[in-house]
Amino acid sequence: MGQKKIDIEQVRQVAKLARLALSDAEIVQFAVQLSAILEYVEKLNQLDTSKVEPLAHCLPINNCLRTDEIKQSLGTEKTLANAPQKDEQFFLVPKILEEPGGL
Amino acid sequence: MxxxxxxxxxxxxxxxxxxxxxxxxxxxxxxxxxxxxxxxxxxxxxxxxxxxxxxxxxxxxxxxxxxxxxxxxxxxxxxxxxxxxxxxxxxxxxxxxxxxxxxxxxxxxxxxxxxxxxxxxxxxxxxxxxxxxxxxxxxxxxxxxxxxxxxxxxxxxxxxxxxxxxxxxxxxxxxxxxxxxxxxxxxxxxxxxxxxxxxxxLHIKKDNNEYKTPITEIKNLNSFKALEKSVAFEAQRQLAEFLDSGKVMQSGNKKTLGWDDIREVTxxxxxxxxxxxxxxxxxxxxxxxxxxxxxLVEIKTKLCELPLTMQNRFVSEYGLSDYDAGVLTADKAAAEFFDNTVKAGGDAKRICNLVTQTGLKIANEKNCKVSQLGISPQKLAELAKMVEAGQISATASVTIFEKMTQSESAPQQIAESLNLLQKSDEGELEKIVDEVIAANPQAVEDAKSGDKKSKKANGFLMGQVMQKTKGTANPQVVAKILSSKLNKGI
Known part of the structure; x- marks a missing residue:
């Protein structure tokens, strides 16, 4: 087997982005497994796809649109029903410190 | 240096x-x-x-x-x-x-x-x-x-x-x-x-070299003021930073900033x-x-004349100032209402004043669009024409405009009922001017003297005429009659 497709640092980075807490042993294990998967998928590169349009969707349909009409929402009570933590009107999450959203 | x-x-x-x-x-x-x-x-x-x-x-x-x-x-x-x-x-x-x-x-x-x-x-x-x-x-x-x-x-x-x-x-x-x-x-x-x-x-030219400072992105600004101030601040901050450290743009040194509205800093x-x-x-x-x-063709039918095009048209076609055209086109309803009123007849500048000075004020008080005041462009055009023809004063037009928002009546009727029609009949006004002149010989003397007192005296005589007509005399016509009488030397 040649150069690993994914090294340990990349696994750490991906796990961080996905908010997964992995042990050092798992990181090593996943680096091996993910590399094997990528190597397998790389076989596709043997095909000449230069004349193939990228596929945006696997279904041969488009323009599934709806009219701008109001539908019943769940309402506050039902919306919060599955929340691990909540108050009267809001989901509660551990205090958010400095790290703004990505919009 | x-x-x-x-x-x-x-x-x-x-x-x-x-x-x-x-x-x-x-x-x-x-x-x-x-x-x-x-x-x-x-x-x-x-x-x-x-x-x-x-x-x-x-x-x-x-x-x-x-x-x-x-x-x-x-x-x-x-x-x-x-x-x-x-x-x-x-x-x-x-x-x-x-x-x-x-x-x-x-x-x-x-x-x-x-x-x-x-x-x-x-x-x-x-x-x-x-x-x-x-x-x-x-x-x-x-x-x-x-x-x-x-x-x-x-x-x-x-x-x-x-x-x-x-x-x-x-x-x-x-x-x-x-x-x-x-x-x-x-x-x-x-x-x-x-x-x-x-x-x-910033792109900085210093001693014949060009430098680019690191790019910063300022997140989530939600007012025009914060937008303008934060960019102005950031330009100065980057200049100072460059002069201090000489730091230039490199891959990966882009920074994300927030804007502190109170301290006005990034x-x-x-x-x-x-x-x-x-x-x-x-x-x-x-x-x-x-x-x-x-x-796409279907969507294109929903395109309208865009504000800047309309603003430029109001300047070139109707002779408005760029400022007035800008005020009108800040709001589509006002712009279209103005446009329709001008098309219904009447002087564009006069209509612009009526819409921007009176219409927008009333609309603002009522929390609605100027087109929703219940006045049709045709009626407003009539009002503008009455001012142009000297039938009513500009001051009276404001009063009538206000009444029109509460009444179906035509501006002419409202003017009559409020006794706001100006007397422009020269024969009638001439009689009144003659009476005033006869009753105020001293003021006539002063007015004719041509010195400092003359302006004041003239104003006094005008005032007397207006008083006698309960403010309904057309001041332009009165001024014309008065000046011709005084110049003739009676």
Missing amino acids: TNIDYKVIVGLEIHVQLATRTKMFCGCELIFAAEPNSRVCPVCLGLPGALPVMNKQAVEFAILTALSLNCKVAEFTKWDRKSYYYPDLPKNYQISQYDLPIGSTGFIEIPLPDGKVKKIRIRRVHLEEDAGKNIHSEGNFSQVDLNRAGTPLLEIVTEPDINSAEEVRLLAIELQRIVRFLGVSEADMQKGHMRFEPNVN VLQREKEEAHDYRYFPDPDLVPVVVNKKW
């Missing part, structure tokens, strides 16, 4: 909330300040099995805006997932458009204070959904309200063609006018309908994640959008 010259370079990202009734991918109602988490459904929550479906109106609004910004509209476009974890984003990805935006390579024209127009290129226009709101209250928790999650947003990205803080503000204002004219957004700043993210750096936020960290990929839940010619 070193020789330093620099140019401010700004590219702007703008998020505009579209004025649809429902969200981008579900039928939850968009309503400002609703009970928290009351407008939420399984699609907003990203529950397993929930399936998003595109809002046709949002897609059409996006295309309409792209067209008005002179963009190329994509014939084929799709949806991508932008992955990141944050509590206001329950699916852990935002549905957006990555490599195939709905509009690309356009431009917007902005009017500059010197009367010139500047063209700013538009890089792309794409649709995406908004996130929810995090409320950072006291205690160990943050509160999350998902009512806003899924609201359709139009992201508009300009090329870095903007060269001052003032230009950034003018562009934002022009864009607000455009989306309001098109009816695609209320663009209400108070409700967060427009949010701005300028990317700022503050450092996190380092910008590289684009691939968002792991964009096509959303398998949503099928592509194909914009065929027929649909």
